[in-house]
Amino acid sequence: MPELVLVHGDITEQQVDAVVNAANSGLLGGGGVDGAIHRRGGPEILAACRELRATDLRDGLPTGRAVATTAGKLPARWVIHTVGPVWSAREDRSALLASCYRESLRVADELGARTVAFPAISTGVYGWPIDDGARIAIETVRDAGTDVAEVRFVLFTPDAHDAFASRLRA
Numbered sequence: 731m732p733e734l735v736l737v738h739g740d741i742t743e744q745q746v747d748a749v750v751n752a753a754n755s756g757l758l759g760g761g762g763v764d765g766a767i768h769r770r771g772g773p774e775i776l777a778a779c780r781e782l783r784a785t786d787l788r789d790g791l792p793t794g795r796a797v798a799t800t801a802g803k804l805p806a807r808w809v810i811h812t813v814g815p816v817w818s819a820r821e822d823r824s825a826l827l828a829s830c831y832r833e834s835l836r837v838a839d840e841l842g843a844r845t846v847a848f849p850a851i852s853t854g855v856y857g858w859p860i861d862d863g864a865r866i867a868i869e870t871v872r873d874a875g876t877d878v879a880e881v882r883f884v885l886f887t888p889d890a891h892d893a894f895a896s897r898l899r900a
């Protein structure tokens with residue numbers, strides 16, 4: 731099991747092998763953490779995403795899947811893009827959110843990444859309640875069976891940090 735580390739801060743500043751992006755299926759950028767990663771990482775990341783859209787991912791990246799690109803100017807080697815589910819009160823989409831964490835770690839293993847930083851996927855614009863998002867993130871990473879040595883959850887807001895901290899203690 732990887733060591734789990736919590737950081738209150740900005741994922742674009744993390745010196746790790748791979749940074750996970752809460753992208754959208756178009757892979758061409760967006761707001762929130764996606765916007766921050768493209769802004770700080772520079773145009774190389776977008777160029778790599780466009781290339782994927784022109785080849786392997788013509789219909790975009792499906793929800794729950796993950797794919798790697800260069801990290802451009804970020805202090806990391808790779809960005810692993812994953813697409814979280816939009817929160818729904820009517821439908822249980824937890825399996826898709828868990829899949830984001832599992833698939834990102836699978837891609838990290840393929841790359842040989844030993845340190846991976848995750849944001850709290852789906853808990854921003856996609857509306858997932860933070861306590862449940864933290865529970866799924868931590869349970870899934872604990873059970874993932876990965877060679878990654880450190881998983882760093884980088885939480886942007888005090889609420890998100892608190893939610894992850896109390897779940898980690900539980």
Ligand code: ADP
Pocket residue numbers: 739740741742752753761762763764766814849850851852853854855856857858884885886887890
């Ligand atoms: P989603 O569409 O998956 O909800 P968002 O980017 O809107 O993605 O939000 C996901 C999480 O990332 C939220 O908890 C948000 O506060 C957080 N976030 C936003 N910017 C950053 C950043 N620079 N570093 C780390 N986390 C961030």
